Amino acid sequence: MVTKEIQTGVFVHVLPTKQFATTHIAVNFTQQLNQQTLNARVLVSNMLETASAKYSSQTKLAQALSEMTGAAFGTEIFKVGQLHTIRLQLNLVHEAFATTDSDILRDGFNFLNEVINRPMGDESVGFSPVMFNRQKEIALDEVAGLREDKPYYALREALQAYFGSADQALPAFGTISGLQATTPQQAWQVWQESVANDRIDIVVVGDIALAEVLAATTQFNFAPRHHQLQATYQQKLFPQVKQVKSQDDVNQARLVLGYTLMSAGDERFIANVFNGLFGGLAISRLFLNVRESAGLVYGISSDYNPYTGLLIVEAGVDQVNLAITTTKVNEELQRLQQELVPDEELAVVKQLLKTSYTMTLDQPLYLADRLYNQQVLAQPITDDAWLEKIDAVTAEQVRSLAQRAVWQLQYEMVGGEVNVG
Numbered sequence: 001m002v003t004k005e006i007q008t009g010v011f012v013h014v015l016p017t018k019q020f021a022t023t024h025i026a027v028n029f030t031q032q033l034n035q036q037t038l039n040a041r042v043l044v045s046n047m048l049e050t051a052s053a054k055y056s057s058q059t060k061l062a063q064a065l066s067e068m069t070g071a072a073f074g075t076e077i078f079k080v081g082q083l084h085t086i087r088l089q090l091n092l093v094h095e096a097f098a099t100t101d102s103d104i105l106r107d108g109f110n111f112l113n114e115v116i117n118r119p120m121g122d123e124s125v126g127f128s129p130v131m132f133n134r135q136k137e138i139a140l141d142e143v144a145g146l147r148e149d150k151p152y153y154a155l156r157e158a159l160q161a162y163f164g165s166a167d168q169a170l171p172a173f174g175t176i177s178g179l180q181a182t183t184p185q186q187a188w189q190v191w192q193e194s195v196a197n198d199r200i201d202i203v204v205v206g207d208i209a210l211a212e213v214l215a216a217t218t219q220f221n222f223a224p225r226h227h228q229l230q231a232t233y234q235q236k237l238f239p240q241v242k243q244v245k246s247q248d249d250v251n252q253a254r255l256v257l258g259y260t261l262m263s264a265g266d267e268r269f270i271a272n273v274f275n276g277l278f279g280g281l282a283i284s285r286l287f288l289n290v291r292e293s294a295g296l297v298y299g300i301s302s303d304y305n306p307y308t309g310l311l312i313v314e315a316g317v318d319q320v321n322l323a324i325t326t327t328k329v330n331e332e333l334q335r336l337q338q339e340l341v342p343d344e345e346l347a348v349v350k351q352l353l354k355t356s357y358t359m360t361l362d363q364p365l366y367l368a369d370r371l372y373n374q375q376v377l378a379q380p381i382t383d384d385a386w387l388e389k390i391d392a393v394t395a396e397q398v399r400s401l402a403q404r405a406v407w408q409l410q411y412e413m414v415g416g417e418v419n420v421g
Contacts, residue, residue, distance in 0.1 A: 001371060002210045008224035010200045012217060013371050014210045023092045023105060023206030024364035027112060028372050029198040030085045032229060033167045038084060039178030040190035042077055045086050046135040047127050047187070049075040053118040068107050069093045073115075079172040080373065081231035081307025086194065087372075088112060091364070094207055105208065109216035116195065116220065119188075126184030139179050150413065154246075154254035155314060158411035161244045162258050168233050168308060199227045201375055203368045231377055233308045234262060243410045250415040252298060253319040257329055258409030262309040263401060265379060269389040270397045275304040276349040277341060277398065278333065279313055283348060285332045286313065296325045311405055319414050326410060336402040340395040354387050 001015045031037070055061035065071045072091040077084070092108045121127040147153055156171060163169035200222060204213050237260060263271050279286035279302025286300045300315040317325050360366035361383060374380045381389070 003375065004210060004214060006214065006217060007222050009227050010202075010222045010225070011375060012202045012210070012213055013204070013375055014208060014213050015203075015205045015367060015371060016208060016210075017205065018207045019362065020206055020364055021094050022364060023094060023108070023204065023208055024368050025090045025092070025108060025112070026201075026203045026368045026372065027088045027116070028085050028201040028203070028376070029087075029194050030083050030201070030229065030376055031194065031198045031227065033079060033082045033084045033170065035167050035170060035178075037190045037194075038167075038170055038172075039174040040182050040187040041084065041086055041194065042139060042172075042174040042179065043127075043132065043136055043182055043187045044191045044194070045075040045077050046139055047121075047132060048086075048088060048115050048119060048191075049073070050135060051120045051128075051131060052115045053120055054114045056120060064111060068102075068104055068111065071104075071108060071111075073111070077172050080377070081305070082168065082233045083229055083231050083376065084172065088115065089365070089368075092206075105212060106216055109219065113219050119191065121184065121188055123188070126186070126188035129184050132184040132187065136179060136182070139174065140176060143173065143176055143179065150248065150250050150252075151254060151314065151316065153248075154256055154411065154413040155312070157246060157413070158244070158256035158258060158312070158409060161242060161411055162310065162409050163235070166233075166235065168235075196223060197225050197227060199225070199229060199376065201372050203371050205364045205367050205371070229376065231307050237406060238408050241407050241410055245412045245414065248413050248415065250413060252316045253322055253415065254411075254413040255297075255313075255315040255317050255322055255325055256409070256411040257313040257326065257407070258411070259311040259313075259333070259405040260309055260408050261304065261311045261401070261405040263306055263404075265306075265377075267397075267401060268306050268379075269386075270393050270401050271304050271306055272353055273346070273349060273390065273393045274336070274398050274401050275302055275311070276353050277345070278302045278311075278336060278402075280304070281349060281352055283352065285335070286329065289332060290315075290325065290328045294328060296321045296328060300329075322412055322414075330407065333402065333405060337399065337405070339399070341398055343395070346393075346395055346398070350390050350393065353390055357383075357386060357390075 004012045006012055050058055051061055055064050065073055074089050076087050090108050090112060092104050095104055120131060160169050202217060278284055286302060291297050291300050298316040302313045304311045313329055315325060
């Protein structure tokens with residue numbers, strides 16, 4: 001992988017490889033998570049995916065992609081700790097497989113330039129109001145629909161309870177009230193400021209040289225920007241476990257337990273192994289001991305976010321088993337805090353983590369995403385080094401990290417009647 005800073009705060013990262021028949025391009029606009037801009041950025045993402053000044057309808061945009069030998073284009077919004085990113089992704093067929101004589105890479109970057117620098121609208125009215133309001137309706141419907149996804153909704157409620165009024169509590173895709181309040185002019189202005197001030201990472205994966213990509217990106221004319229980003233978020237410990245119970249239309253109760261577990265950047269490999277042992281894999285202790293052996297839950301898993309220091313356990317459980325499930329989860333955590341993991345169990349978890357990682361190496365989207373994360377978080381590492389770091393994790397390191405976990409949250413979503421089946 002080679003990187004070039006083409007302007008202050010604007011980076012081009014190229015991973016040359018002959019492995020794929022496509023060239024994958026991802027353009028990332030990243031800023032600090034901000035309640036004032038988040039909802040507008042969600043709607044900006046929707047607008048950029050739908051049309052531009054040149055491609056003034058979804059049909060015209062789709063036709064432009066078709067003319068590039070069936071290129072695929074999309075946008076997404078996501079969070080990494082305290083960072084919020086709009087990503088534009090374009091997948092192009094490699095020149096060798098093209099059915100036309102045109103320069104597909106050049107055409108692809110021309111297309112992205114139109115979408116980024118000449119969106120559908122103008123300074124006076126903002127984004128095209130009719131199209132913008134339609135995209136707002138779609139976004140609102142999508143957010144409202146998540147209310148029916150009970151596991152997801154329970155997790156969102158738990159995260160809101162844990163983070164409170166901090167911006168970190170905001171979902172990456174916005175809130176109903178925030179989306180409703182955003183105007184075409186506000187969204188337009190937020191996008192202009194994003195193009196001018198966000199950190200920009202252009203990631204290209206394919207059989208392509210850095211010089212070709214640099215030549216194709218000159219048309220963007222991105223200005224220098226000075227944007228200091230801080231991904232890691234930390235909050236003070238609660239004086240005691242925060243307990244929250246909500247009632248909803250569910251037969252199967254939802255249990256979410258939250259633990260503060262701060263780790264340094266170079267401990268992320270230890271954290272990966274710890275989470276795999278605890279609840280992150282199908283052979284984890286929570287799965288084998290709480291679900292399979294004890295039969296207390298329908299499903300259970302853990303997830304660790306190193307950028308917020310939050311360890312989450314989620315479970316679907318009969319209401320009568322909520323208390324004993326909580327006890328059992330904490331007992332499994334205490335075992336990891338007090339006892340060394342047997343060598344055989346540690347080896348199996350490491351192998352599964354390495355296999356999962358290796359399986360993503362033949363997927364351009366995953367490679368581009370991994371490169372972006374490594375660069376924006378200043379944590380570059382080769383694939384071989386990543387695998388070696390996992391191998392190097394010891395049982396003593398796992399126990400030491402586990403001992404820092406502090407129980408902070410117990411969230412329960414229950415139904416109107418206890419399900420004893």
